[in-house]
Amino acid sequence: MTVLYTEQLLTAAGWVQSARLHLDGARIATIERDVAPGPGDERHDAIVPAMPNLHSHAFQRGMAGLAETRGRSEDNFWSWRDIMYRFASRMSPEHLQAIAAQAYVEMLEAGFGRVGEFHYVHHDVGGRRFADPAEMAARIAAAAGETGIALTLLPVFYAHSSFGGKAPSEGQKRFIHDTETYARLIERCREVVAPLPASVVGVAPHSLRAVTAEELAEVVRMLPDAPVHIHIAEQQNEVRDCLAWSGLRPVRWLLGNVAVDSRWCLVHATHVDAAEIEGIARSGATVGLCPVTEANLGDGIFPAADFVAAGGRFGVGTDSNVCISLSGELSLLEYTQRLSLGSRNVIGLQGHSTGMALYQRALSGGGRALGAPMASLVEGGPADLVSLSRQEPAMMCRSGDALIDSWLFATAGGVVDCVWVSGIKQVERGRHRSRDAVRDAYGKAMQELCA
Template sequence: MTLRYYAESALLADGWAQGVQLSVESGRITAVIADTAPVAGDHRVGILLPGMPNLHSHGFQRGMAGLVEVNKSRSDSFWSWRELMYRFVERMRPEDLEAITAQAFAEMLQSGFTRVGEFHYVHHDADGQQYANPAELSARVAAAAERTGIGLTLLPVFYAHSGFGGQAPTGAQARFINDLDSFARLYEALPAQLSALDGGVLGVAPHSLRAVTPAQLQRLVALTESGPVHIHVAEQMAEVEQCQAWSGRRPVEWLLEHQPPDERWCYVHATHLTTAECEGLARSGAVAGLCPITEANLGDGVFPVEEFLAHGGRIGVGSDSNVRIDLAGELELLEYGQRLTRQRRNVLAKEGGSTGRQLLEASLIGGGQALGTGAGLRVGAPADFFSLRAEHPALLERRGDAIVDSWIFGSGRGAIDCVWRAGQLCVSEGRHVLADEIGQAYQRALQWILGG
């Protein structure tokens, strides 16, 4: 069955076009015709933009949003935030993880994210024992994706150690920990969990250099011949210093020397880079996975985007801890972080070009690469797109790139009307079509976790 969509204005892979008709079959775009008139049966919208990949998420952390905003010491940091995360995880049942993740996925769709890279590291029950089905909690993530309709790139996380050099894990990490044999059994069970999803992709995620040994890292990369490989790296200066003490190298420096990345890799955060690391990562073809809202919330620092792009680097954005889920907000803060550190405006735009357009297109291409799937309004790509309300005050009388600039810097998710994933309507009038049901399950989960 062919579905047709007609947009008065659409941002295609090669630029803005007017009077655009998209044809969709089996969840993919099969034809794009510009400068045409609508016909009977077309679903008509005003402004159409491509759906965005969210390349890094921990869905369950949506339930923690706002709970770690009390200053208990002058040394408050990512590491103190992590202690609350451990306590939150202790009470989380499988059905709670599914409900919270579904809420996060629904909000992602409402903000314009149409595919998510779920960096999933909670694998066991509360005392660290495996479930009868070792993929029980991964199946819950897949169920949340199926229910909400979001595209899923599942990134099961291997986590074995608490620090560099193979340090023993702590008791608080019991739900995350695997050895290579148990992780292999988990990994073998995952294709079956993804089989019911439209366009499900399987990758692998060594958590970080502090959580895996070099030998384990090598084995993990060999698990997937063509799927994505994601790793947390150089997020915090404490991590950089600990890596230097262990190896004599900084984290990105060590990886470039000992486990060289290619286009399958995504270095999540990579906040603290030297000039040589920045150049080396850009040359590798790997994607830098940037999560500006979470990085600001945790006090991580600011990634050198301008320098990285100047060397030909590729970037994408993610919602990470899901403290606030807002695609436009991630892109806005990505630019504003550069403005604050460089003390000038429109840092990431090419001379004479639109900042919003540059941010959107760079993140679309990099995010699609990092999640192992295409993106954009073009033939062959997934039919993932969203419409903006042309009557929104921030978008009145805007044309072309001014639409994207005004959406990112002037309106955000409030201007989004409808969202389609694989050609199916997931969001209507700004709300997920199952928002009430998903929200009720989310409330029950938090009542159990936080109300006990």
């Protein structure tokens, strides 16, 4: 049994001082409070729960920074997507595994303990089908196993290029399934993740524009108790196209035609009106916010303050993985609200820490969205932990909620010391145990892709 002593511990009930955590395999066996360290204890400044990353396209880490040149016309999400399609078109299974492993190492070093991998590159170069329909998904699972991050695998159902069942485009040929082949993919994905501890498989209709109403209903029924993730209302053009197709905005259409409940994650939901905000909150669904990617793509600003006031639940994800940073996602979420509303400490409650409000809400929403709702440190709960160092200048002399505030708003790295997932230490002194080997494989893959 591993015993960790920490000066400060963030539990489900709040901060505990001078605590000893007894880890028994993947679980926290007991938590002692207000005690002295024992001989042989591993000592830390502060320990908090690891954060779920509810939305990732791991392969896009390889193209980070390659879409920052202005074109002849106005650049937007759709011009970025063309570059992404070209990058995805060349990627082999080996390339995918190497890039995903690099992304997962960076996530763990940032303080994420679980990733929701929204995986849609299913087929071989040119759209040819692999003998194993889960060939590419198995590479995602292998990258998760190699790095030790907990995996919620979300195989994407993608059938159409736009609303009304429009035929897919040439750039989408590696993504496409019908419901019959998708059902086989789901079964194989459950098999390939089975050896990974605490793994989960969900379903992921890509977006309303990529599925018909009939396909959406069939996909959601395939795993009736599993997470359901969907991109929705990310772009203004998407809202306009949905209105032209159905007479309704995307979120309004979804809430009116599908039994959306707490197993759903609506990714982005950037462009929503007041009625849609209330509807999402009532449904119990989680909104998956990816502030760094949403800013990078010029998506817009989600009305988080109104959503939280309505009782809505959110989590955060790294999406395109253009810059992998837990503190970056949460601080930018708050800062965009401040910029749009002309106010400070928007997400926090009066008299309470904004950083803590952000962290606890994202823990709860992200865990639920990924089918792992116990994202807190309790006896008998999972040993998914992050230790924070107080050696960084902004962290010195900080305690309690001020630790979280200073981590999120006043540092640029160097705060995450160790990370455990299912009781196994994957990061120590800020470095993943396999960082060098993973980086070497990533470098080889990128040399081949950029040749």
